[in-house]
Amino acid sequence: MTVAVAESGSPSDALVQVRDLRTRLGAKLIFDGLELAVPRGSVTAIMGPSGTGKTTLLRHLTGQLRPDAGSVRVDGEEVTTLSRRALFGLRERIGYLFQNSALLTDFSVFENVAFPLRQHARLPEELLRNIVLTKLQAVGLRGAARLMPSELSGGMARRVALARAIVFDPMLILYDEPFVGLDPIALNQVLRLIRTLNRTLGITSILVAHELAAIRQVADSVCLIANGKLVAQGAPDELVHQDSPWTRQFFGGDADGPVPFHYPAPDYATELGFAGARP
Amino acid sequence: MNANLRRNWLVQGIASVGDCGLFFVAVLGALPKSLRYWRETCRQVWFVGAMSLVIVMTCGLFVGMVMALQLYYTLSIFGGTAALGTVVALSLFRELGPVITALLVAGRAGTAVTAEIGLMRATDQLDAMGMMAVDPLAYVASPRFLAGLIAMPLLASVFNAMGIFGGHLVGVTWLGLDNGTFWGNMTSTVSLHKDILDGLYKSIVFGGVVSLIAVFQGYTAPPTSEGVAYSTTRTVVFSSIVILAFDFVMTAFMT
Ligand SMILES: Nc1ncnc2c1ncn2[C@@H]1O[C@H](COP(=O)(O)OP(=O)(O)OP(=O)(O)O)[C@@H](O)[C@H]1O
Ligand SMILES: [Mg+2]
Numbered sequence: 001m002t003v004a005v006a007e008s009g010s011p012s013d014a015l016v017q018v019r020d021l022r023t024r025l026g027a028k029l030i031f032d033g034l035e036l037a038v039p040r041g042s043v044t045a046i047m048g049p050s051g052t053g054k055t056t057l058l059r060h061l062t063g064q065l066r067p068d069a070g071s072v073r074v075d076g077e078e079v080t081t082l083s084r085r086a087l088f089g090l091r092e093r094i095g096y097l098f099q100n101s102a103l104l105t106d107f108s109v110f111e112n113v114a115f116p117l118r119q120h121a122r123l124p125e126e127l128l129r130n131i132v133l134t135k136l137q138a139v140g141l142r143g144a145a146r147l148m149p150s151e152l153s154g155g156m157a158r159r160v161a162l163a164r165a166i167v168f169d170p171m172l173i174l175y176d177e178p179f180v181g182l183d184p185i186a187l188n189q190v191l192r193l194i195r196t197l198n199r200t201l202g203i204t205s206i207l208v209a210h211e212l213a214a215i216r217q218v219a220d221s222v223c224l225i226a227n228g229k230l231v232a233q234g235a236p237d238e239l240v241h242q243d244s245p246w247t248r249q250f251f252g253g254d255a256d257g258p259v260p261f262h263y264p265a266p267d268y269a270t271e272l273g274f275a276g277a278r279p
Numbered sequence: 280m281n282a283n284l285r286r287n288w289l290v291q292g293i294a295s296v297g298d299c300g301l302f303f304v305a306v307l308g309a310l311p312k313s314l315r316y317w318r319e320t321c322r323q324v325w326f327v328g329a330m331s332l333v334i335v336m337t338c339g340l341f342v343g344m345v346m347a348l349q350l351y352y353t354l355s356i357f358g359g360t361a362a363l364g365t366v367v368a369l370s371l372f373r374e375l376g377p378v379i380t381a382l383l384v385a386g387r388a389g390t391a392v393t394a395e396i397g398l399m400r401a402t403d404q405l406d407a408m409g410m411m412a413v414d415p416l417a418y419v420a421s422p423r424f425l426a427g428l429i430a431m432p433l434l435a436s437v438f439n440a441m442g443i444f445g446g447h448l449v450g451v452t453w454l455g456l457d458n459g460t461f462w463g464n465m466t467s468t469v470s471l472h473k474d475i476l477d478g479l480y481k482s483i484v485f486g487g488v489v490s491l492i493a494v495f496q497g498y499t500a501p502p503t504s505e506g507v508a509y510s511t512t513r514t515v516v517f518s519s520i521v522i523l524a525f526d527f528v529m530t531a532f533m534t
Contacts, residue, residue, distance in 0.1 A: 062410060088412040096410040102403035116411045164411075 014073075015040040015172060015204045016061060021070035023056065030056050031067065032228035043198050043205045045215045045236070047250065048225035054208040055099060057225070058174045061206070062094060063087045075171065092120055095165035095173040099180075101157040103149040103164075109136070110145040113164045120168075135163040138193055140186065154181040162190065166197060173197065175207045179214050187214060194218050212240070212251065224250055302495045306420050313421035323426035327388040327490075331434055334383055339438035342375060343367060343445025351454055363456055364465035367446035371439045372469065372478040378526050380435040381485035384427070385518035389493035392423050393514040396497025397507035405498075420494050427490025428483060435482035477533045484525060489518045 016038035023031040030053040038044045046054050059065040060072050063079045072079040077090055103112050113132045117123060123131070136142040139159035149157060158181060165173055175194070179187055195218050197203045209215055215222060216236045224232040224239070224246060231246040232239060240251050313320065346367050354360045396419060399405050405415040443465075450456045469475065493514045500510035 064406060064409065088414070091410055091412045094410070096407075098403050098407055098410075100403055102407035104404055104407070105399075105402070115413075119411065119413050 013039050015075055016206065017071075017073040018057075018060070019071040019073075021057075021060065021067050021072065023053070023060070023065075023067045025056065029228055031070075034070070034225070034228060035230055036223060038204060038206055039220075040204055041198070041202045042220045043194065043207060043218050045207045045209060045219035045222045046225060047208075047210065047212075047215070047222055049250070052225050053228070054225065055176055058096070058176055058206070058208065061174065062091060062096060092116075092168065093171045095168065095170040097158075097161055097165045097173070097175045097178055099176040101149075101154075101161040103152075103157055103160060105149050107149075108145070109141065109147050109149070109152070109160050112149065112160060113167055116164065116168055131167065132163075135167050136160075138166075139163045140189055155183060155186055158182065159186060159190065162193070166193075166203075169201060170203065172204045172206070175205065175209070177208055177210070179209055179211045187211075191217055212236070216240075226250070298499070299491070299495050302498065303491055305416055306424050306491070306494070309414060309416035309421045310425070312414060312417035313425070316418055316422055319418065320422040320425050323422045324429050327384070327392075327423075327426045327430040328433060330391060331384050331387045331430070332437065334387055335380055335434045335438050336441050338379060338383055339376075339441030340445040342379060342438075343371065343442030343447075344449045346370060346375075346442070347446040347449035347454075351450060351456075360456060361460045362464055363450045364443075364446070364461035364463075365468040367450070368439075368443055368465045368469050369474060371442040371446075372474045374478075374526075374530070376435045376439040376442065377478050377482035377485055378522060380438045380482060381431065381489055381522045382519055383438075384431060384434060384486075385489045385493070385522070386515055388427070388430075389489050389514045389518055390511045392427075392490065392493040393497040393500070393511045394507055396420075396423070396494060397500035397502075397510050400498065400500055401502040401504070401507060420498060423494050424487070424490045427493070428486045431486025431489065432479050432482045435478065439478075480533075481526065481529055484529065485522055488521050488525060492518050492521065 014037040016036070018034060018036040021031045021034040021036075023029075034057070036057075046057065048054055056065065060067050061074060061079065063072075063082060066080055070080070074090060075093070077086070079087070079090070082090065103109075104115065107115065110132055113135055114128060117128050117131065121128075133142055133145070136145055139162055141156060141159055141163065144152065144156065144160075149160070152160065158178065162175075162178060165175075173194075178190055178194070182190060191214055194205055194207070198205055198218075205218075207215070207219060219236050221234060222232075222236045222239050223230055226246060232242065232244060232250075234242065239247055347363060350366050350370075351360055351363055354363060354366065396405075399415075399419065405419065408415045408418060447461060451458050451461050496510040496514045496517075497507075500506045
């Protein structure tokens, strides 16, 4: 089964639709009229230099942060104006993988993954245990169920967080840098997991990542964000070979180009440019 | 708000009192929802209580002993040493019990709560709860606030008991007062309504104030290790000031 690779997706078909998003954080203009559409059932990767606001974008999508202007529609609901209760209802259908895992330090690995279930579903203990162990098995950490978060390595914590994000079988999963700190085996496992979730359950995924090789394996389309705007979009292989200054700079790793990385501080910007364009 | 105005420490102080008041309202608003997490509340009562029990008991014992010594000397000037038990008990119930317990709890449990919540903020755990559709106000803030409210009067009672025990130790065992006089005078003079309940009200209010300040400081701590450290210090400083100020006001109204 293949999933349609939509270039931009017709609006009615889009699970996530961002229009004319404008955000200013502190003195910095993060988004300046960003447009984004994520088709239902697709895996969309969001790339961009460090500090362009990829995490901020995910926070807008989940209503953790309200934009200054613009519209964010997720599953037909306007996130920017939702009441707290409606927002929580929406969030129950969204899995979110935090950039730094954000496991609850009081609870064991098992209880961390079980936490959303315990809060929102009255399940018999036996069933709950089965669900949690299944998810832990999927990330290869069933054996670590009794460990505490402080006893995990960074990569293991990320996989536990991933198990927690998918425990409810959400309609949409937002991954903030899921591949950082994973060894090649775990990375392949997580890649396969993302693909399986998408292909078999039809879960839409938005993936913020820098790893081009990994993205080429899972993503249907890539959105390149820079300067607060969407500067390029397309299938990963197309985009890499596309001959626009944006993609040349980003995928080719050119220091010079249209993306002035961060604040006007030439040497530092050059350094960040290399860091953001890891192949 | 005007940036220059914001920089003025007085304005800043008033603004943060306002923030704390709004936070209080939000915590109260989350209380009904937090009843669902009553297990968490029980756990927090246990934490606050267990954390502070040893220090409260030790301090209570010593405070009682010192007071017996000092008051024995004072009373002996007037030849009234028979009233030692009464005076020790009254000072403990009406004043020292609630106030010193509150100061101790602020230093022991309050700082721990601030640091814990501050770290949860810094490591995105509060945001993660929000993303799992669990209101961190109801799950984290309210239970800890309630726990302080519940634990404080209990701890103050333990403090009072230890204090009277210490006073008895010094007055009767060491200085040789008559055991019957010590207890008899105390039980006939100390009134449940005027003295014991008044003290209890005080410690309930202090419990609320201390845990509100601790939770607020943790919740609004800047998400850095430095920020958490500062907030922890502020919990002790603000709690101490507010406890003593409230104590004066409440005493003025109660007597
Ligand atoms: N609360 C805030 N106040 C002011 N500026 C902020 C705030 N939060 C984030 N920023 C700024 O917003 C910009 C975007 O931050 P964001 O975390 O979204 O970047 P990112 O694209 O996820 O980067 P990375 O790839 O490093 O994770 C950064 O330049 C950051 O300095
Ligand atoms: Mg980020």
